[in-house]
Amino acid sequence: MRGTSVPAAPPRLGGLDRFNRASAGSAEAALLGCCASYRWAARIAAHRPYPDVDALLAAADEASYDLSPDDLDEALADESSPGLHDSAPQAAHTALAAAHAAYESSFGHAFVICLDAFSPAEHLDQVLSGIRLRMNNEPDEEQSIAADELRRLARARLARLVANHPESDAPSPAHRVL
Structure with a gap:
């Protein structure tokens, strides 16, 4: 008599596979x-589909460089300025808010900065x-710098989104709380 076999559980898809499918x-929502x-x-x-994370990130960079001023305004309108952890001294909260x-x-928009290269203490x-x-x-110069910081933030968020963690379906916020 042949034994009955239990079908193997389907493999859990990694973040890039899940994103591609x-x-x-x-x-788009993600x-x-x-x-x-x-x-x-x-x-x-x-x-x-993207063959690997590097190809996805390169596409994201290219799309970021092609943002029109209106696209950039749309993206910046959804950003919030980095804040402090609740345990920070009140004086630091006041200085940062000002x-x-x-x-x-x-x-006319939130200050954006990618802090990935710095330790939390910095x-x-x-x-x-x-x-x-x-x-x-000048406003034009700042718009260019803000666009580059936004590109770096989007790249970091996207990398986290497609990190090989199947249980995570949403990008984690990128350094919004100091």
Whole structure:
């Protein structure tokens, strides 16, 4: 008599496989969590499947460089300025809030900065010095810098989205709380 075998559980898909196989709507929704430009998200979703993460990130970079001023405004409107952890001293909260308010008043959008290259202990100093430095920029120059920081943030968020963690369906926020 032959034994009955239990079918093996289907393999769990890694993040890139899951992203490549997702419906267009699901892929675009996930991408909007990385960068809130509908044109950017639709472009990346439309070019699936990607053979590897490097190809996906290269496509994301290319799509970021092609953002029109309106696309950039759309994406920046959804961003929030990096904040402090609740345990930070009140004086630090006050200084950061004032710096963000001055920046947003000058440029009309949240201050964006990718902090991936810095340790958490350096984040506050990087944000405050970044705001101080960038407040001297002309609007066109600052728009270019903000676009590059947004590209770096979107790339980091996208890399986390497709990291090989099948149980994670949404991108984690990128360094929004210091």
